[in-house]
Amino acid sequence: MDYLLLGFLTGLSLILAIGAQNIFVIEQGLKKQYIFIVCLICSISDLLLIFLGIFLFQYLNNFFTPTIELIFNILLFIFLLHFIWGKVRIKISETSFNINNKTNNLPTIIVKTLSFTFLNPHVYSDTVFFLGNFSKSFSIMDKYYFGIGAAIASFLFFFSIGYLSKYFSKYLKSIKIWERINYLIILFMSILALSVLMEII
Numbered sequence: 001m002d003y004l005l006l007g008f009l010t011g012l013s014l015i016l017a018i019g020a021q022n023i024f025v026i027e028q029g030l031k032k033q034y035i036f037i038v039c040l041i042c043s044i045s046d047l048l049l050i051f052l053g054i055f056l057f058q059y060l061n062n063f064f065t066p067t068i069e070l071i072f073n074i075l076l077f078i079f080l081l082h083f084i085w086g087k088v089r090i091k092i093s094e095t096s097f098n099i100n101n102k103t104n105n106l107p108t109i110i111v112k113t114l115s116f117t118f119l120n121p122h123v124y125s126d127t128v129f130f131l132g133n134f135s136k137s138f139s140i141m142d143k144y145y146f147g148i149g150a151a152i153a154s155f156l157f158f159f160s161i162g163y164l165s166k167y168f169s170k171y172l173k174s175i176k177i178w179e180r181i182n183y184l185i186i187l188f189m190s191i192l193a194l195s196v197l198m199e200i201i
Helices: 002-015 020-031 035-063 066-089 106-118 121-134 140-163 165-172 175-200
Strands: none
Touching (some): 020 035, 020 106, 066 121, 066 175, 165 175
């Protein structure tokens, strides 16, 4: 159960950001257009990418030597430092929503949703590499719990911002709210970075 919570908190920390995908989901919520489909595509896509990373590194474990594992831990630590530094130096600007242009075409909405998800390079570094690499030393059952926790975070997050878009749109424009969220993410990711560093040394 600890790994379920760890996966949930880690997944939530990675997904909580002012990104194009999140803004698109909120815009669809404000427009009240295909909210369920958009949220479902984003959530299932995250679930697939999360377990792709976990199974990929499970497979790579068969070829890991202590040296290779050390290299991956160093890369993981560098990734975390880069992620934390990005949060430290981020500048929150007022976010605007485009709710005037409404698209009534479901195939177009599906293509847009998939594009915002899979054409974002961060989704592969954050989800596939980070979650897979971070969980590589977990037992197989703990990996499942970790992945399920991260997937639950995605489902909860996307459906929340989609269906509570009017509420979240107000807070998305609040600099103070995002500063506090960033502080919490920095703190949590710093703890994870320290745990990875302890494995390296």
